[in-house]
Amino acid sequence: MQLILQGISHRYGGTNVLEDISFAVGDGEIVCIVGPSGCGKSTLLRIAGGLERPGEGEALIAGKAPEGSLNPLTYIFQDFALLPWRTVAGNVSLVLEDHGIETKRRRAIIDDVLSRTNLSDFAHALPRQLSGGMKQRVAIARALAVKPAIMLMDEPLSALDSQTRELLMDDLVALWQRERFSACYVTHNLAEAVRLGRRIVVLSRRPGRIREVVDIDMPLAERPERLVELEKLQRRVWEIMREEAREADREISDVA
Numbered sequence: 001m002q003l004i005l006q007g008i009s010h011r012y013g014g015t016n017v018l019e020d021i022s023f024a025v026g027d028g029e030i031v032c033i034v035g036p037s038g039c040g041k042s043t044l045l046r047i048a049g050g051l052e053r054p055g056e057g058e059a060l061i062a063g064k065a066p067e068g069s070l071n072p073l074t075y076i077f078q079d080f081a082l083l084p085w086r087t088v089a090g091n092v093s094l095v096l097e098d099h100g101i102e103t104k105r106r107r108a109i110i111d112d113v114l115s116r117t118n119l120s121d122f123a124h125a126l127p128r129q130l131s132g133g134m135k136q137r138v139a140i141a142r143a144l145a146v147k148p149a150i151m152l153m154d155e156p157l158s159a160l161d162s163q164t165r166e167l168l169m170d171d172l173v174a175l176w177q178r179e180r181f182s183a184c185y186v187t188h189n190l191a192e193a194v195r196l197g198r199r200i201v202v203l204s205r206r207p208g209r210i211r212e213v214v215d216i217d218m219p220l221a222e223r224p225e226r227l228v229e230l231e232k233l234q235r236r237v238w239e240i241m242r243e244e245a246r247e248a249d250r251e252i253s254d255v256a
């Protein structure tokens with residue numbers, strides 16, 4: 001299944017937030033979106049998922065969802081959004097209950113996604129007993145449970161410390177290698193973008209326009225061993241962004 005964004009422009013009141021954004025997320029592709037603070041990345045993701053209607057242009061999905069997909073477009077947020085009174089298994093179960101999946105099938109799906117996210121031993125734990133990394137694994141397991149065609153990930157690792165972030169990136173790569181999900185992945189972290197992205201869409205400061213799309217034709221599995229090349233790519237993305245980020249920073253301090 002493909003996500004296609006065509007000529008998306010958007011404004012809030014008198015503020016232009018996005019301008020003429022077009023790109024596609026192909027089947028099994030992770031496309032990262034980076035750009036200075038406030039350039040409209042989260043807005044773009046909300047438009048991609050149909051939570052918000054763009055002022056101009058359109059967000060389309062093309063192709064067939066995977067068999068058994070309960071929710072073709074599924075979000076993963078930075079703040080995990082878990083119910084504190086439900087166990088790990090209970091949190092995953094909730095989305096399946098919402099779809100009326102019967103108990104036996106629900107249990108099978110929960111066992112499968114908890115095993116894929118290395119959470120089987122924590123099925124009965126409550127969120128407050130878990131570290132931030134484990135909570136985000138639960139959020140990922142919950143997203144996988146609905147067999148999404150495309151995951152819309154908004155800074156999923158940014159609340160985590162750098163070591164946990166590394167571990168979660170390894171997990172995401174392992175999950176992707178097992179079942180090539182498609183994702184539109186918003187991040188501030190350029191190391192994350194070059195580690196995970198097949199392409200990186202670099203946005204300008206607000207109103208966000210596409211400055212450049214950087215292609216990374218390097219298998220995800222090889223990336224940890226090719227750190228020098230990745231670092232070069234990261235520098236390249238930063239060179240594209242530097243002036244934009246500086247200007248965005250000034251704009252924000254002007255308002256303050």
Ligand SMILES: Nc1ncnc2c1ncn2[C@@H]1O[C@H](COP(=O)(O)OP(=O)(O)OP(=O)(O)O)[C@@H](O)[C@H]1O
Binds near residue numbers: 012037040
């Ligand atoms: N619902 C809304 N109503 C009015 N303005 C909004 C709304 N949502 C976002 N904005 C404004 O739109 C601009 C883009 O916001 P958005 O959160 O999409 O940017 P972002 O690139 O994700 O930011 P950050 O990098 O800080 O997370 C900002 O100026 C923000 O204040």
